[in-house]
């Protein structure tokens with residue numbers, strides 16, 4: 001295990017581009033594999049999660065390779081044309097990879113075996129199994145719908161109308177990716193709008209998708225099955241979820257001013273930045289127009305004195321991955337930050353609600369944790385720090401607490417930084433380039 005330590009830092013400076021968007025990268029590989037012809041992807045995230053999806057698409061018979069200029073080229077199999085993989089697909093740490101590929105596999109009359117690492121095999125898959133079974137897919141899974149599992153696609157898939165019981169873009173996407181192979185219309189109703197990359201990219205690749213906004217804030221997404229998907233050029237924005245870490249680092253370290261270029265600012269991904277602005281964060285958003293269908297901006301972030309706020313449950317689907325790092329910002333703010341509607345955090349790469357609360361407590365912050373709520377009592381910039389944090393195979397917990405250490409009185413140690421490679425290759429190097437004191441300690 002490679003432990004990492006972060007220490008109080010001042011005056012972060014510089015202009016960086018964080019790696020490509022993880023959600024869009026997975027989808028580009030999968031849709032490229034389901035399309036006919038060549039898909040070219042610029043700026044693909046080359047993190048372990050996405051590389052697992054690339055390997056899985058190869059196992060399904062798609063050609064996937066990176067050329068010398070860094071562009072990824074995919075020659076797909078066409079809808080319903082995936083080969084049966086002759087090995088178990090190991091999606092590593094990636095819930096997105098596993099769930100989206102279960103949907104993509106479902107539309108082919110093949111048997112596919114899925115597994116993952118110690119974190120992924122403990123995560124719930126029943127939320128995907130249940131709607132796919134209604135479409136005619138059969139599964140053999142461990143108790144509680146856990147990986148490893150086998151997915152047996154039928155000869156003919158049935159289109160369904162399905163209301164999501166939890167706000168989950170992964171479940172929505174699995175159903176839509178299966179729905180491309182079903183004759184007729186597949187409709188997913190989501191009570192709260194979640195990231196819409198699958199819908200937008202399906203359209204870009206040639207499918208007909210109708211989206212109706214509902215009065216209650218939800219949406220109904222209808223896909224017309226059996227489209228001709230054709231290869232596309234995909235430009236992957238810098239990931240707003242990765243940009244969140246240098247953003248909060250600059251906000252909490254005195255004298256900082258950094259620029260983050262080409263960040264995706266899709267409103268369904270931008271909840272954190274809205275909450276930070278309400279807390280008094282100085283984040284300038286300079287729009288760059290749309291890059292390949294997604295709105296982009298350069299962000300300029302300056303050290304800021306922040307205040308605690310109430311974060312309503314309704315915003316959770318738009319910032320679901322950002323709560324650990326929001327909690328770090330909250331620890332440096334003046335007053336309490338109350339975050340509601342966090343039940344889904346318990347089934348991420350780790351139980352993030354618990355890991356965040358424990359980590360903050362280990363760094364001297366007063367917190368209150370309940371089933372789906374976290375209250376962080378801010379210190380107006382006087383965070384003691386000094387904790388040793390168990391990353392629990394969770395990249396976002398590791399990065400969030402490294403960020404905390406940059407503003408805290410005493411150094412913070414993360415027991416295992418290797419997990420950061422899943423989503424943010426060279427996080428420490430990029431942060432050090434800004435002036436952050438992050439060192440590697442212990443065996444590499």
Ligand code: S3P
Pocket residue numbers: 022023024096167168169170171173195320321344
């Ligand atoms: C993702 C959806 C979210 C998010 C994950 C990426 C996606 O998961 O947490 O990191 O790309 O669709 P849920 O759908 O489980 O909320």
